[in-house]
Amino acid sequence: AQKVTQAQTEISVVEKEDVTLDCVYETRDTTYYLFWYKQPPSGELVFLIRRNSFDEQNEISGRYSWNFQKSTSSFNFTITASQVVDSAVYFCALSEARQGGKLIFGQGTELSVKP
Amino acid sequence: DAGITQSPRHKVTETGTPVTLRCHQTENHRYMYWYRQDPGHGLRLIHYSYGVKDTDKGEVSDGYSVSRSKTEDFLLTLESATSSQTSVYFCAISDSTLAGVTGELFFGEGSRLTVL
Numbered sequence: 744a745q746k747v748t749q750a751q752t753e754i755s756v757v758e759k760e761d762v763t764l765d766c767v768y769e770t771r772d773t774t775y776y777l778f779w780y781k782q783p784p785s786g787e788l789v790f791l792i793r794r795n796s797f798d799e800q801n802e803i804s805g806r807y808s809w810n811f812q813k814s815t816s817s818f819n820f821t822i823t824a825s826q827v828v829d830s831a832v833y834f835c836a837l838s839e840a841r842q843g844g845k846l847i848f849g850q851g852t853e854l855s856v857k858p
Numbered sequence: 859d860a861g862i863t864q865s866p867r868h869k870v871t872e873t874g875t876p877v878t879l880r881c882h883q884t885e886n887h888r889y890m891y892w893y894r895q896d897p898g899h900g901l902r903l904i905h906y907s908y909g910v911k912d913t914d915k916g917e918v919s920d921g922y923s924v925s926r927s928k929t930e931d932f933l934l935t936l937e938s939a940t941s942s943q944t945s946v947y948f949c950a951i952s953d954s955t956l957a958g959v960t961g962e963l964f965f966g967e968g969s970r971l972t973v974l
């Protein structure tokens with residue numbers, strides 16, 4: 744069965760600190776996709792990244808970076824030099840290729856960045 | 859931004875009453891989904907559609923039905939609302955153009971439903 748676990752329910756940091764959000768997944772498929780979404784206090788869901796299971800290259804986008812490790816079934820998300828605007832709930836999600844676009848979400852991690 | 863509109867955005871209803879939530883898209887995407895968001899559970903898939911009149915159940919489909927008579931509209935119906943269906947409901951769309959490739963999901967703004 745497929746499952747996504749975000750063990751950190753809440754994280755609180757002070758502005759400019761680096762913070763890593765953990766995501767561990769379970770799947771039996773060899774072809775799958777991993778996602779991160781951001782949900783700011785306004786409530787909408789914002790797509791951040793999609794990664795397929797054959798691409799373990801880490802990705803960096805500005806202050807955001809993602810570390811994908813198949814050996815540990817993890818897809819962690821790091822924010823460097825956090826800002827107050829980064830305060831949001833972050834969701835990790837998994838989709839198996841044979842399941843089409845159906846995403847399985849983790850429980851979410853609420854990040855609070857204090858000035 | 860993807861053109862997805864959910865209506866109503868907020869609704870308060872009583873137990874036992876029927877409720878219909880509407881998702882309208884202007885992107886002509888093939889796939890549409892209904893998710894519910896609850897504290898401690900993240901988002902869970904209720905139903906999805908892969909084309910007009912083609913729908914299937916998700917993880918938490920009990921108590922819900924859906925219909926898709928046009929590409930642009932996907933309706934979620936609670937035949938007899940219960941307090942356990944109090945939640946925030948999100949519609950999502952995607953356009954996977956390659957077989958087996960999961961495309962990015964674009965989400966609507968959500969509909970907050972309270973069942974008293």
